[in-house]
Amino acid sequence: MPKRYFITGTDTEIGKTTIAAALLYAARQRGLSTAAVKPVAAGCEHTPDGLRNEDALALQAQCSSPLDYEAINPVALALPIAPHIAAREAGVALTAARLADPCFRMFERGADLTVVEGVGGWRVPLNDRETLADLAQELGEPVILVVGLRLGCINHALLTAEAIARDGLRLAGWVANQIDPQMERQQHNLETLRVMLRAPCLGVVPRVEGGSAAAVAAHLQLDALLGPTAGLSS
Structure with a gap:
């Protein structure tokens, strides 16, 4: 059965x-088909082909079948x-419904693994009424949380x-990403996160x-998400 996750x-x-690109890479190494969507990206460069975002291009490179850029990054x-x-x-005009449509179209392709990457954090606004969380709720898929390891990360992660739980979605797992190599007591922070975050x-x-x-x-342990190495569709 295809698996789909929202990355925040x-x-x-x-x-x-x-992390999203590495997850897709790991899935491909297991012989799984992959697809990705970054519904909205801010900070795009002007190219002869139109606006292009570095993050969306990185996701596109890890999709197992050729996908048009606009299908991956519609806005x-x-x-x-x-x-x-x-x-x-x-x-x-940004709305959760507008951003959800290309995600659902990507889901219809039936890739073994599809990831939808948000922008910023969970409550980044889309308009005066909606945030990225409304998009995640529209999609209804489990969430993977990337925790940037730096001072304050425990509070931000918890x-x-x-908020994810309050919005009715399941936290499927979290990844600790070392963005500050000088972080004091990193291991102690990790131990606290392992105890207090109720997800693998x-x-x-x-x-x-x-x-x-x-x-x-190489630093990810993804059996909980992707299943055994034999592949999801076998």
């Missing part, structure tokens, strides 16, 4: 794309600012996990030179 984080710039915004502000300045830890990822999907995937 404790904040922006804490490695959601790095591309140039300014690297909060998406609801970037969208308003670009004259684009608050995000509480899927891996502790150190700073990896180049951050390639293959190198990051």
